[in-house]
Amino acid sequence: MTLKLPALDPQAVEPYTRCGYPEPYRSQVLPREKRKLGDACGLTRIGVNRTTLHPGKASSMRHWHSHEDELIYVLEGEVILKTDAGEQRLTAGMCAGFPAGVADGHQFLNRSNRPAVYLEISNRDREDTAEYSEADLRWNPPGHRGKFTRKDGTSC
Amino acid sequence: MTLKLPALDPQAVEPYTRCGYPEPYRSQVLPREKRKLGDACGLTRIGVNRTTLHPGKASSMRHWHSHEDELIYVLEGEVILKTDAGEQRLTAGMCAGFPAGVADGHQFLNRSNRPAVYLEISNRDREDTAEYSEADLRWNPPGHRGKFTRKDGTSC
Numbered sequence: 465m466t467l468k469l470p471a472l473d474p475q476a477v478e479p480y481t482r483c484g485y486p487e488p489y490r491s492q493v494l495p496r497e498k499r500k501l502g503d504a505c506g507l508t509r510i511g512v513n514r515t516t517l518h519p520g521k522a523s524s525m526r527h528w529h530s531h532e533d534e535l536i537y538v539l540e541g542e543v544i545l546k547t548d549a550g551e552q553r554l555t556a557g558m559c560a561g562f563p564a565g566v567a568d569g570h571q572f573l574n575r576s577n578r579p580a581v582y583l584e585i586s587n588r589d590r591e592d593t594a595e596y597s598e599a600d601l602r603w604n605p606p607g608h609r610g611k612f613t614r615k616d617g618t619s620c
Numbered sequence: 621m622t623l624k625l626p627a628l629d630p631q632a633v634e635p636y637t638r639c640g641y642p643e644p645y646r647s648q649v650l651p652r653e654k655r656k657l658g659d660a661c662g663l664t665r666i667g668v669n670r671t672t673l674h675p676g677k678a679s680s681m682r683h684w685h686s687h688e689d690e691l692i693y694v695l696e697g698e699v700i701l702k703t704d705a706g707e708q709r710l711t712a713g714m715c716a717g718f719p720a721g722v723a724d725g726h727q728f729l730n731r732s733n734r735p736a737v738y739l740e741i742s743n744r745d746r747e748d749t750a751e752y753s754e755a756d757l758r759w760n761p762p763g764h765r766g767k768f769t770r771k772d773g774t775s776c
Contacts, residue, residue, distance in 0.1 A: 505717020
């Protein structure tokens, strides 16, 4: 039976396949499919994506958020979580949470030979910025809302 | 391998098994186990619970929130979603989303013969209240913060 809102079959949501990173970061991430479930349900205060990460790819560059909590729940396959604590392997049913404002960049890597699927969950805050631990990037810094810049503030 | 924060095995989280409802509502819901994954990860801006709902039980009484978006993602088993649109069956991998302020009470029922497991996800807002469509309840109304009252404002 076809579901109707407020219920939703994630497979019915067109995947978002782009990435705002400049190279050489973008190709470390793509191809990647994000199904924006929260948006599809009309939610504006939380974001919930069902994301498929392919073998050899990274969820993002290592980063942390200033105003948004983030939680990842693994649905299928496995990923490696990279933080200051080192590397940990998360299989289906495991999760990880990153409080806003904690300066410990995180990143998930798919080093397996099959796609990994996870939910990525956060609140939404217009004041949010993201700082990148290793990549020469910043997200949404003051004066550059909705954009990535280099760490020195120049466009990229 | 035992995971360490920011990673977490949900099974390592002690379940919350209480319910603040008065009777006759409480026994429609309990027993019910909520593993508060967001709390366990130190998150304060979003709540993410991994909830087990037993056969014959309801997730809650039908309600809607004033300031909190909510999304449910079914992990195991199946539930019936009840809203103004009627009833819909959600199996593992399906979801449903409820924008803050939309006055359409929702409730999940387990009419199957095995436990259902789902994630319940929301932002957190101190101003939030919940209105109940059918039960004689209100949550967190002005003057009664953190409590349930009857619709006429009296304690329960």
